[in-house]
């Protein structure tokens with residue numbers, strides 16, 4: 001049971017706590033700069049919203065490590081192209 005609500009940084013809607021969500025991405029400034037220039041922020045998102053925006057060459061390997069077989073039987077859709 002989710003105790004918190006998360007807003008998707010792409011579509012603005014609430015992200016339901018259902019695998020593979022809630023997803024998050026980490027943004028860091030000046031990753032190639034000095035540590036004093038580096039600041040990070042975690043943003044929440046629907047996995048599908050992130051996948052829809054990623055270039056085909058940017059692979060989400062973390063998804064491949066998640067066993068979604070139990071989730072798929074519940075009837076909710078899974079991210080495109082990520083079904084086992």
Ligand SMILES: [Zn+2]
Nearest residue numbers: 008011046049
């Ligand atoms: Zn979204």
